[in-house]
Amino acid sequence: QPTAGNGTFGSVPFDVEGQEASDERLRPHAESVLVSEDYFRALGVPLLAGRMLTIEDDERSEPVTLVNRPFEAAHFPSGTAVGRRVSTDGGETWRTIVGVVGNMRAADLAREEGPKLYMSFREAPARSISLLVKSAGNPDELGKAITAAVHSMDPRQAVERIRTLEQIQ
Secondary structure (H helix, E strand, C coil), rough: CEEEEEEEEEEEEEEEECCCCCCCCHHCCCEEEEECCCCCHHHHEEEEEEEECCCCCCCCCCCEEEEEEEHHHHHCCCCCCCCEEEEECCCCCCCCEEEECCCCCCCCCCCCCEEEEEEEEECCCCCCCEECCCCCHHHHHHHHHHHHHHHHHHHCCCCCCCHHHHHHH
């Protein structure tokens, strides 16, 4: 079954190449999320354009990002975002948008999702991640197996808050 992880950095200011804001305070914001290459497949989120992240999208490759449909609609209303570039560090690093993914409602089913940038955790590993595992098995037994697998790699690694998606929503 697909296994995926993510780490969220919260809302970050960004620039779209060719549309840079003249005033720092006017830069648009989007939620920035580090994800694994299987993240969207594990959650059943469709690819709408371009490609998904791959294992090759790491610190040695060209910086890339995926965006969600609200991001594309807000910043590229007359065409696709794929192939365009964005920067979250004031233009020091430009990331090529390689794909557009469908929307998710992970925390609040009643609220529409806002603009998001998804980057590979292989480019810049996060200090903390959420691990998503798709399974038809017993969640309690799966939680024990996940904890054992993590502890087999690093016995000091904390494993917290094991919950099903139904428990989160």
